[in-house]
Amino acid sequence: MPSTSSRHELSELLAGLASNDWEVKLGALRHMKNKIIGKKDKKLDFVELGAVAAVAKTLSDALNVNGEGNPDNIKNNIIIQSATVLGSFACGFDAGAQAVINAGAFFNLARLLSIQDAKVVDAGARSLRMVYQSKLAPKYNFLQDENMKRLISLLSNENENVSGLGASIITHSCKTTAEQVALCDAGILEKLTSLLEGSISQRDASLESLATILKNNTEVVLKFVENENGRSLDSVIELAKNKYPRTRLLACICLIVIRNTCPSFLQDIGIKAKLVRTLLELLEDPCVGDEAPFAFSSLIAQKEELQRLALEASAIEKLYCQLQKDPLRPKYIEGILLALADMCSMLESCRDSFLKLEVLDLVTKALSHDSDDVCIAACICIRSVSRSVKNLCAGHFMKDTIVTPLVKLFIKSSTAVQVAALGAISNIVVDFTTRKSAFIQCGGLKELVQLSESMDGSVRSNALWALRNLIFLADNKLKEDVFIELKAPLLASLISDPEPFVQEQAMAFVRNLVDGCIDSIEYAFTDDSLILKAIGKQLQSTAKVEIRIQGMYVLSNVAAGKDSHKEAVMNQLLPQAVSIRDQYFVIRFLQSSDSQLRTATVWALLNVTHPRSDPGAFGRYIKLQEVGIITQIKNMINDPCLEVKLRVRTILEKYASFGGSLL
Amino acid sequence: MPVRVAETSAPSQVSGANSGQTSLQACTLLSVGQAFTGTQNVSSLQKEEAWRVNVRIQGCDLEHGYLCGTMEALNVPMADTPVVTFWEGEIVDMKNYTFYTGKWEATPEDDIKHWTKFPSFAPLSSKVEADGGKSLDLSNCQHIFMRWKEQYFVNVGTDCGLTIAGFYYVCFSCSDGSINGFYYDPNSSPFQKLELISTNEGRSGFSFSSYELQ
Numbered sequence: 019m020p021s022t023s024s025r026h027e028l029s030e031l032l033a034g035l036a037s038n039d040w041e042v043k044l045g046a047l048r049h050m051k052n053k054i055i056g057k058k059d060k061k062l063d064f065v066e067l068g069a070v071a072a073v074a075k076t077l078s079d080a081l082n083v084n085g086e087g088n089p090d091n092i093k094n095n096i097i098i099q100s101a102t103v104l105g106s107f108a109c110g111f112d113a114g115a116q117a118v119i120n121a122g123a124f125f126n127l128a129r130l131l132s133i134q135d136a137k138v139v140d141a142g143a144r145s146l147r148m149v150y151q152s153k154l155a156p157k158y159n160f161l162q163d164e165n166m167k168r169l170i171s172l173l174s175n176e177n178e179n180v181s182g183l184g185a186s187i188i189t190h191s192c193k194t195t196a197e198q199v200a201l202c203d204a205g206i207l208e209k210l211t212s213l214l215e216g217s218i219s220q221r222d223a224s225l226e227s228l229a230t231i232l233k234n235n236t237e238v239v240l241k242f243v244e245n246e247n248g249r250s251l252d253s254v255i256e257l258a259k260n261k262y263p264r265t266r267l268l269a270c271i272c273l274i275v276i277r278n279t280c281p282s283f284l285q286d287i288g289i290k291a292k293l294v295r296t297l298l299e300l301l302e303d304p305c306v307g308d309e310a311p312f313a314f315s316s317l318i319a320q321k322e323e324l325q326r327l328a329l330e331a332s333a334i335e336k337l338y339c340q341l342q343k344d345p346l347r348p349k350y351i352e353g354i355l356l357a358l359a360d361m362c363s364m365l366e367s368c369r370d371s372f373l374k375l376e377v378l379d380l381v382t383k384a385l386s387h388d389s390d391d392v393c394i395a396a397c398i399c400i401r402s403v404s405r406s407v408k409n410l411c412a413g414h415f416m417k418d419t420i421v422t423p424l425v426k427l428f429i430k431s432s433t434a435v436q437v438a439a440l441g442a443i444s445n446i447v448v449d450f451t452t453r454k455s456a457f458i459q460c461g462g463l464k465e466l467v468q469l470s471e472s473m474d475g476s477v478r479s480n481a482l483w484a485l486r487n488l489i490f491l492a493d494n495k496l497k498e499d500v501f502i503e504l505k506a507p508l509l510a511s512l513i514s515d516p517e518p519f520v521q522e523q524a525m526a527f528v529r530n531l532v533d534g535c536i537d538s539i540e541y542a543f544t545d546d547s548l549i550l551k552a553i554g555k556q557l558q559s560t561a562k563v564e565i566r567i568q569g570m571y572v573l574s575n576v577a578a579g580k581d582s583h584k585e586a587v588m589n590q591l592l593p594q595a596v597s598i599r600d601q602y603f604v605i606r607f608l609q610s611s612d613s614q615l616r617t618a619t620v621w622a623l624l625n626v627t628h629p630r631s632d633p634g635a636f637g638r639y640i641k642l643q644e645v646g647i648i649t650q651i652k653n654m655i656n657d658p659c660l661e662v663k664l665r666v667r668t669i670l671e672k673y674a675s676f677g678g679s680l681l
Numbered sequence: 682m683p684v685r686v687a688e689t690s691a692p693s694q695v696s697g698a699n700s701g702q703t704s705l706q707a708c709t710l711l712s713v714g715q716a717f718t719g720t721q722n723v724s725s726l727q728k729e730e731a732w733r734v735n736v737r738i739q740g741c742d743l744e745h746g747y748l749c750g751t752m753e754a755l756n757v758p759m760a761d762t763p764v765v766t767f768w769e770g771e772i773v774d775m776k777n778y779t780f781y782t783g784k785w786e787a788t789p790e791d792d793i794k795h796w797t798k799f800p801s802f803a804p805l806s807s808k809v810e811a812d813g814g815k816s817l818d819l820s821n822c823q824h825i826f827m828r829w830k831e832q833y834f835v836n837v838g839t840d841c842g843l844t845i846a847g848f849y850y851v852c853f854s855c856s857d858g859s860i861n862g863f864y865y866d867p868n869s870s871p872f873q874k875l876e877l878i879s880t881n882e883g884r885s886g887f888s889f890s891s892y893e894l895q
Contacts, residue, residue: 405894407740407749408832411767441895448892450739450751451835483893490892491714491737526891533714533890536883571889578886617709625886632885660706660821664856 024063027053035072040092043076047099054106061107065117070107074121076100081126098141101127105145108152115152124149124156131172131180143172143179150186158191166204173209178217185210185223189230198235207231207242211250218262225257225268229275239279251276255289258296263303267310270296274317287327293317294328298336301354311337311353319360325368334361334371341380348389355384355395362402369406373414378403385423390432397427397438404445413451421446421460428465433474440469440480447488454492458499463488467503475517482512482523489530497531497538506545510552518562525568528553532575539579542572547586550576554590558603563612570607570618577625581634584626588638591622592645608650613659620654620665623647630672639673648673705743705774705820710858710879713741714890717860719877721754725870732757736860736877739767746777748827751835759842765835766845773826775817780809782828785848786867795850795863796826798872802852827851829862844868849875 031053034046050069054061064070077100080093104123107114118124127149130142149155159165172184188206192198201207210231213224232239243251254276257269270293277284284290297317300310314333318324340346341354358377361368372378381403384396404415424446427439443466447457457463466488469481485504489497512524528549532539542550557569577587591604607619623642627635642648651670657663709715717736724730733755740749748770755763771778780796781789793810796802801824808814819826831845847866853859858879863872881887 401895407894408767408769411739411749411751411835412833444893444895448894483895487892490890526893530890530892533888534882571891574886575888575890578881578884578888580885584885614707617707621709621887621889628886660823660855661708664823 020063020066024060025067028064028067028069032069032072035076040096044092044096044099047073047076047096047103051099051103051106054103058111061111061114065107065113070104070114070117070123071121073100073103073107074118074123074126077104077123077126081129094135094138097130097133097138101130101138101141101145105141105148108145108148110151112152112154115149116154118149119154119156131183136177140177140179143177143183147179147183147186150183150190153190155190157193158187160188160192160197160200160204166200169206170204170209173206173213178220181213181216182219182223185213185220185227188227189223192227192230195235198231198233198238201231202238202241207238207245207250211245211253214250214253214257218265221257222265222268225254225265225272228254229268229272232272232279233275234279236280239276239283243276243280243283251283258292263300263305266296267300267306267313270300270317271309271313274313278316290324291327291331294324294331294333298328298331298333301336301340308347308349308353311340311350311357315353315357315360318357319363322364325361325363325365328361329365329368329371334358334368334375334377337361338375338377338380341377348387348392351384351387352389352391352395355381355392355399359395359399359402362399363405366406366408369403369409372403373406373409378420382420382423385427390430390435393427393430393435394438397424397435397442400424400442401438401445404442410445410448411450413449413453415446416449416451416453416456418456418460421457421462425460425462425465428462428469433477436469436472436474436477437480440466440477440484444480444484444487447484448490450491454488454496457488458496463500463503467500467508470504470512471508475515475520478512478515479517479519479523482520482527486523486527486530489527491534492530494535494538497534497541501531501541506541506548510545510548513549513552513556518560518565521556521560522562522565522568525553525556525565525572529568529571529575532572536579539576539583542576543586550586550590554593557590558593563610563615566603566607566610567612567615567618570615570622574618574622574625577622578628581632584632584634584638587622587626588641591626592641602645602647604647605645605650608647608654613657613662616654616657616659616662617665620651620662620669623651624665624669627669627672630675635672636676639676705772705822705825707743708825708853708855709889710855710887711738711741711748711825711853712889713738713892715858716880716882717858717877718880719860719875721864721876722874723870724873730758734875734877735880743772743774746772746774748772748829752829752831754843757843760837762836764837764841764843766831767833767835768829768831768849770827770829770851773819773828775814775819778828780805780814780826782848785830785865787848787865791865792850795865795872798850798863799824799826799852799861801854802826823855825853825855827853851875 031046031050034042037043054064077097080096080100104118104127108118127142127146130138133139169184169187173181175181188201192201210224210228213220232242254269254272257265258273260266273284273293297310297314300306318328337354337358362372381396381399384392387393424439424443427435430436447454466481466484469477472478485500489500509524512520515521515524531541553569553572557566560566573587573590577584592602604619607615610616626638651666654662654666657666715738719734720731721734722731735753736750738748738750749768751765751767753763753765757764773780781792797806805814805817808817828848829851830848834841847864847869849862849864851860851862860877862875864875
């Protein structure tokens, strides 16, 4: 709600703008500019009180009158000041940019570019650049010839704000591969490269645009790298050493885009190390805003070699040092946390360093931050570091200080936060020690079960993923606790969930549930075998190999039980409703091109016929023979997968011992 | 505590390995959650002695030749409770790791002396001795050769009187899931034999659980 002082100030300014005296108008505009410059709160108050519309009207009036006795220089001054005020409202402030667009000022600002007065053109260009910094600015259609010509003309203009505007338009509006190619074909790369030699503003705007056009487009990157025999690329490499921090950052981002798009470029270890060092230095530079950690992340994400180089350059220490500073902007904290997450995503040596420095304490604190984005980044960071089996085995993550705030995030309304928290918890609950019960004690189990019924498929699958990892190698008491909460009907409905990924996790959960102590198998038979029947039904209908694999391991684990368990599995493998050989899913699975599915299937068959001394084993062999499964097994005696071959031979050797033919 | 020479998940860590080699094929009996039981012979000149040993696989990354798990030693004379250690394994796949250890005080001669104790190494022996086994394709071999190095004590302090200074040369049979190994530590009795079989916890068949890290 705007303050009283803002209301009072603005009413005076609006009166000035409404005056017929152009000098008074001009004075009001100058006053307004001084009031709002760099002050977000004041801008917001004025926007809410309708100041932008009044300034837009002043600009429009000035453009549409003929002077009427006022000298041209005053009229132009009003135009310049109106444009400047509108630009100031839009600068770094989406609500302001939106107000400028809503007030219809965008079109009039564009008109200024064709006025025969250099100062008016400059003010118009400067103001439009501010608007184009906002994602709310209208999209520029490059695919229209006229627009492309206008863009080239902007980029060719000697005025740095006009050419900079051209570059800003590209950065804002170029989103598709077709647009990237169109810009490249129109010679924009050359135009932007020439701007690299211009003023600081032109250089920076050009670097940003180049990164936009090159991003994920191999064809355009190849053209850029070959441009002027590599001199364009050399210019960018050189700018990464520039004395201005922002230029260094933008040049680094451009090089990262090139490397991430075409990994064969910029392989030189010197350049990689330089990028790592430069970005780590920029972390500490207040002039580059919040972008440095994000750029660092995009450099090292999914790349072991770069993560190793960054570790050698003390990246974890430096990121940690930044995280310790106070106060920090939420966006910056998010960037640092994501950079730490990427550092710890692949290498155990990085995780060791992270844990040794006790960075985890600060990351855990960030789980309680007001900003959802910071909480998500903290979860991703914990997820990365908890990929360390060595530390999971030592029980280093199942601590109240980590688990409790993560569980609290489960009840946040944002799905993205819930999924991120579930990702971290999924890893932590693998804990190989006896501390799994600590998770239940802090209320985590009830929350997980609740989330497994979420309306959102990704929340359901991640909750099940966590439950599946929780009961991995768990004792029967813990399994019982989980099963009491989850119950057979819910589990059966999750096995038949509309989302395939939920089905897969539900199957994997049951696989772990019926593993271990032989009594665990009984879970599959509760409520009139509800779960086992749901598994059998899903195996008959699903086309997804991952679901089939998990389902076959469920049957295999159940078949590793008593005679009655084996018979129940046989009933699922050979449903009575099926009469034609090829309709048995087990035969289709044995013929699958996926070796993991063939492996899981032969294990189930091996278990139903194991051991040789089991009184029911012979009968089950006969049934398998009658429906053609033994014939199929014989065809697999030289399966390309070693494990399938070995298990098939075991099955057939036992079959032969009953007098069956091996041929 | 010994430190691994290089990153576990880094293919570049291997010297003399053939980077073009494919990884070994997965074997379910050597996957996460699988348990093994048996003995380790710790006899010395003075005394015949064997400890009961249980092993559980906790992590497996064939692509990077990495395996890890826990080893529980029972009836250890100087300990009140079973002693559990966490170990990390290097799988000899000629891509990430070769038959030559190159660390942990093991010379190439020590390596050959230990590997040749396994009958299943015999068909590979000449090639390994000739060129380190660079030309070997182990992807269809029915045995998986590994080194297991204990990294820390899980449930007791380092003052428990036991040492984890050495490491095991290990041979796993894909066929029946049995594991044979020899402990190597220049300061301990030589060739302490580890013999384990795949266990199925009283079940009539084999059961397989799984977890997946995000």
